[in-house]
Amino acid sequence: MSASTDFDCIVIGAGVQGSFTAYQLAKKNQRTLLLEQFVLPHSRGSSHGQTRIIRKAYEEDFYTHMMGECYELWAQLEKEAGVKLYRQTGLLVTAPEKGRSFQLIKNTLQRNKVPIVILTPDNFSQHIPNVHLSEGDGALVDVTAGVLYADRALRTVQSQFQKLGGVIRDQEKVTDVKPGAVVTVTTSAGVYQARSIVITAGPWANTLLGHTGLHLPLEVQKINVCYWKEKVPGSYDLKRRFPCFVVPECQETDVHIYGLPSNEYPGLMKVCLHIGKKTDPDQRDQQSDRSDIALLKRYISRCLPGLEPEPAVVESCLYTMTPDRHFVLDRHPTYKNIVIGAGFSGHGFKFGPIVGKLLSELALGEVPSYNLSPFSVARFQGKLQSAL
Numbered sequence: 001m002s003a004s005t006d007f008d009c010i011v012i013g014a015g016v017q018g019s020f021t022a023y024q025l026a027k028k029n030q031r032t033l034l035l036e037q038f039v040l041p042h043s044r045g046s047s048h049g050q051t052r053i054i055r056k057a058y059e060e061d062f063y064t065h066m067m068g069e070c071y072e073l074w075a076q077l078e079k080e081a082g083v084k085l086y087r088q089t090g091l092l093v094t095a096p097e098k099g100r101s102f103q104l105i106k107n108t109l110q111r112n113k114v115p116i117v118i119l120t121p122d123n124f125s126q127h128i129p130n131v132h133l134s135e136g137d138g139a140l141v142d143v144t145a146g147v148l149y150a151d152r153a154l155r156t157v158q159s160q161f162q163k164l165g166g167v168i169r170d171q172e173k174v175t176d177v178k179p180g181a182v183v184t185v186t187t188s189a190g191v192y193q194a195r196s197i198v199i200t201a202g203p204w205a206n207t208l209l210g211h212t213g214l215h216l217p218l219e220v221q222k223i224n225v226c227y228w229k230e231k232v233p234g235s236y237d238l239k240r241r242f243p244c245f246v247v248p249e250c251q252e253t254d255v256h257i258y259g260l261p262s263n264e265y266p267g268l269m270k271v272c273l274h275i276g277k278k279t280d281p282d283q284r285d286q287q288s289d290r291s292d293i294a295l296l297k298r299y300i301s302r303c304l305p306g307l308e309p310e311p312a313v314v315e316s317c318l319y320t321m322t323p324d325r326h327f328v329l330d331r332h333p334t335y336k337n338i339v340i341g342a343g344f345s346g347h348g349f350k351f352g353p354i355v356g357k358l359l360s361e362l363a364l365g366e367v368p369s370y371n372l373s374p375f376s377v378a379r380f381q382g383k384l385q386s387a388l
């Protein structure tokens, strides 16, 4: 097969990160090809489903800083495409008041002048009905936070990319990557060449990077995405401005829990554990561990008494975890024209627009707009394996 050299850049993987990267490259007049192994849209990776949380509430300043610009980029896309992608609901954070997470999040929000409301045990139920605040827990609301319409966002950014002249080839799996001054990408249907490529393959990142001799310390986990029935329909509804919530140190279960108001399935609220069991992305449905659901049932019985403590719907989604839970946004250590966006560790969706901007800057050899040292490959020194 002869190679097609019609592209400046090839992006591998059309999840949220690859789609926004391709869109940013096309905006910069780069002839861009976005390759996806499955027929789009699909539900085999990490970016499917109707909703995601967007928030500035983070322990680390660097995420809160990036979210400032990221909200603007989401709003720009909404305006450009004439669609609504974000709905403000606020985000409730509850955790032991004197604990590390609560203090770090509160301090980061205050230092960065993000509007928040601090709730006390006395006024809590007046603001947040149908939620039990555990003894010793602090509570605050990140007012800027809300829900992103995830599937709609993906459709929108892909269609804007195509309007800019970008090319999407789905059902085309990349089977080989040959580094060089011009990178050669072989797929199930053809061979392409480009000056640079971006690998945004989600749970399959290491399979792709293996062709370049790199193996990152990533763990793919299967998340049971649970929806719980409201005893009284509407009690936790988005339309009544019930907030999203995170419980970074849950007293009942000792794990990180999060939830979104009922919206996508009428009368059902999404509440999940922010951790799953290790899996192989190609064998996701063969892994059927449900021990997390027992923990969630305990939490729901105690803290969300308006929900039936039995999940009504359970769906699947994948996390790709790094050891420190921070992303990988970097150039390949050996091949500078191969850019990596990986390890989004279950919290990357909201960052899609800014990740796209940063990865496009790296692909074009520009100085990135933010300090990317927290996201470097080099931080894994000692944990990197050669894949050759």
Ligand SMILES: Cc1cc2nc3c(=O)[nH]c(=O)nc-3n(C[C@H](O)[C@H](O)[C@H](O)COP(=O)(O)OP(=O)(O)OC[C@H]3O[C@@H](n4cnc5c(N)ncnc54)[C@H](O)[C@@H]3O)c2cc1C
Pocket: 012, 013, 014, 015, 016, 017, 018, 035, 036, 037, 038, 044, 045, 046, 047, 048, 051, 052, 053, 054, 172, 173, 174, 175, 200, 201, 202, 203, 204, 205, 208, 223, 225, 272, 317, 318, 319, 341, 342, 344, 345, 346, 347, 348, 349, 350, 351
């Ligand atoms: C249940 C759940 C809840 C979440 N909640 C939130 C939240 O509230 N807020 C938030 O900000 N984030 C959240 N996240 C995290 C967020 O959704 C992910 O970080 C993000 O979707 C990762 O996107 P990605 O593009 O890296 O991966 P993916 O979406 O998996 O995209 C990678 C793509 O690459 C393709 N691909 C792989 N290999 C090849 C190949 N060889 N050839 C061609 N194509 C290939 C795959 O098919 C896939 O489409 C959540 C994730 C899950 C699972």
Ligand SMILES: O=C(O)[C@@H]1CCCC=N1
Pocket: 053, 054, 055, 246, 258, 274, 346, 347, 348
């Ligand atoms: O990223 C997010 O906001 C959500 C909620 C907390 C856990 C993971 N995803």
